[in-house]
Amino acid sequence: MTTISRILTGVVAIAAAVVGVAASPTLDGVRHDDATTRVGTTGLDPGLRAAIRRATDAAAADGVTVRITSGWRSPAHQRRLLAAAVEEYGSEEEAARWVATPETSPHVQGEAVDIGPYDAMDWMSRHGSAFGLCQIYANEPWHYEVRPRAVEDGCPAAYDDPTQDPRMR
Numbered sequence: 001m002t003t004i005s006r007i008l009t010g011v012v013a014i015a016a017a018v019v020g021v022a023a024s025p026t027l028d029g030v031r032h033d034d035a036t037t038r039v040g041t042t043g044l045d046p047g048l049r050a051a052i053r054r055a056t057d058a059a060a061a062d063g064v065t066v067r068i069t070s071g072w073r074s075p076a077h078q079r080r081l082l083a084a085a086v087e088e089y090g091s092e093e094e095a096a097r098w099v100a101t102p103e104t105s106p107h108v109q110g111e112a113v114d115i116g117p118y119d120a121m122d123w124m125s126r127h128g129s130a131f132g133l134c135q136i137y138a139n140e141p142w143h144y145e146v147r148p149r150a151v152e153d154g155c156p157a158a159y160d161d162p163t164q165d166p167r168m169r
């Protein structure tokens with residue numbers, strides 16, 4: 001197994017374990033007229049939601065379907081994700097490389113989306129900056145946030161993982 005597929009398998013397993021229905025294709029799409037009511041886009045920062053919808057449309061024009069696999073999360077949901085990650089990775093230190101706390105997670109603040117599948121991540125890594133969407137962590141190719149200046153300046157260098165992010169401290 002490649003590193004990326006191992007990572008993805010782990011994350012999907014955690015999400016599925018916590019949500020139970022995370023893999024359902026009916027829950028994670030943003031290609032709907034009432035995207036704001038869909039799981040994954042509810043509670044997102046309006047700027048992020050607008051950017052992801054523009055990028056999703058552009059990706060669709062390129063034949064790539066972008067799905068939101070995780071968007072806004074309640075503090076309680078983030079707490080369950082973290083607990084599942086501690087169980088999965090065996091320690092709080094290792095879990096912190098993958099899952100933030102309810103206090104620090106940009107997902108809880110509505111400022112991050114996780115996308116998939118792989119070809120969507122690939123597309124976004126090449127075109128996301130044009131929409132102000134940037135990968136923030138080198139170890140999380142699915143996690144995107146808005147960095148408005150990226151439209152002109154390109155995305156800032158990614159942190160190795162969330163433990164390098166000053167916001168996580």
Ligand SMILES: [Zn+2]
Pocket residue numbers: 107112113114142143144
């Ligand atoms: Zn994320």
